[in-house]
Amino acid sequence: MKTRLTIAFLGNLIDTSATLYLSSLGYMEANPVMAWMLRWPAVFAGVKIGAMTAVVWWLWKRRGDRYAALAATAAAVIYGAVSVYYIVFFTAWL
Secondary structure: OOHHHHHHHHHHHHHHHHHHHHOOOOOOOOOOHHHHHOOOOOHHHHHHHHHHHHHHHHHOOOOOOHHHHHHHHHHHHHHHHHHHHHHHHHOOOO
């Protein structure tokens, strides 16, 4: 559980950093709520990191629950894939 939550949290940090950087280059955020928040980069980062911190903490507190373990696995897979995408994007296309 700890490894999955760490992957999810670090993946979220990578996603936040990449989104802030790419938005400064003129790329658009696909999520309309987060695109609106990008008008204030500190707010965007605070909300994105704060929300993930709350989710990770909540899942950790319920680490014995089967559904929490499934959610942690899903978050690790999704944010792990997002991180791999950005690594490929930054090394191959940018």
